[in-house]
Amino acid sequence: MGETLTLAATDGQATGRGGDPSSPLALRGLTVSYGEKPALFSVDATFPAGAMSAIIGPNGAGKSTLLKASLGLIARVSGQVTVFGQPMEAARDRIAYVPQRASVDWDFPTTVLDVVLMGRYRKLGLFGRVSRAERALATGALARVGMEGFADRQIGQLSGGQQQRVFLARALAQEADLYLLDEPFAGVDAATERAIIDVLKDLKAQGKSVIAVHHDLSTVTAYFDHVFLVNVRAMAEGPVATTFTPAALAETYGGRLAATQLADLALTTG
């Protein structure tokens, strides 16, 4: 990890337009629009390395848009995205992405193992032969999310929570440095939530950076180190302890957060 960081820093200096090499994801003036009204407007953010960061904001705030624009999946109107100091395009291989639990309709036959192996295609090449080692790596990723018994099952025959675990396994198989997850805990039971958070904390312990869109305000303090509050514009950013405050939340959610919820949070955040 240290070695690649040094390389990234050198590259940045060489091209003269690198961002902060110590940040796995830095946004400068990011504006994204689907129509007339921007979904994100002039957003600055600097996520810390080796940490768990939460992106928090109401429905429609632009959270998924932020991840997709960071990945280059949707065009930006203006602004700069750097990954470990490099333009995103140059660092694409270092990012793994788990999309928001999609309305993906898996009506074509694909096994769970194949889905996980898809995480390797960037490294294998589309027509690379799947070696025994690749297969072992994919099986290992399935074991880490507690899905080792499902390798040969059709993906469409899994429950939503089981599919979520498989998509996390696919991200793990990518062996990335930055993990972007869009609501990884949405609609999963307590055991799956526990399993997912264990895997994410494990990644952090390995020095990886995790950025997750997160809705459950009651677990922010337990799960995350850093928060980024957004509602079209960047509202607040920093360590959970100092940034995740009732005042910042009230501003981010406007009238959409009940006073009782804020009072509860005031108790949990001190």
Ligand SMILES: Nc1ncnc2c1ncn2[C@@H]1O[C@H](COP(=O)(O)OP(=O)(O)OP(=O)(O)O)[C@@H](O)[C@H]1O
């Ligand atoms: N493909 C699209 N075409 C047009 N508008 C879109 C598209 N995707 C998102 N939007 C709009 O952009 C805004 C931001 O959407 P986005 O999905 O980023 O929100 P979000 O913060 O992820 O919300 P949620 O918490 O509901 O997942 C919303 O107003 C949404 O309606």
Ligand SMILES: [Mg+2]
């Ligand atoms: Mg979303």
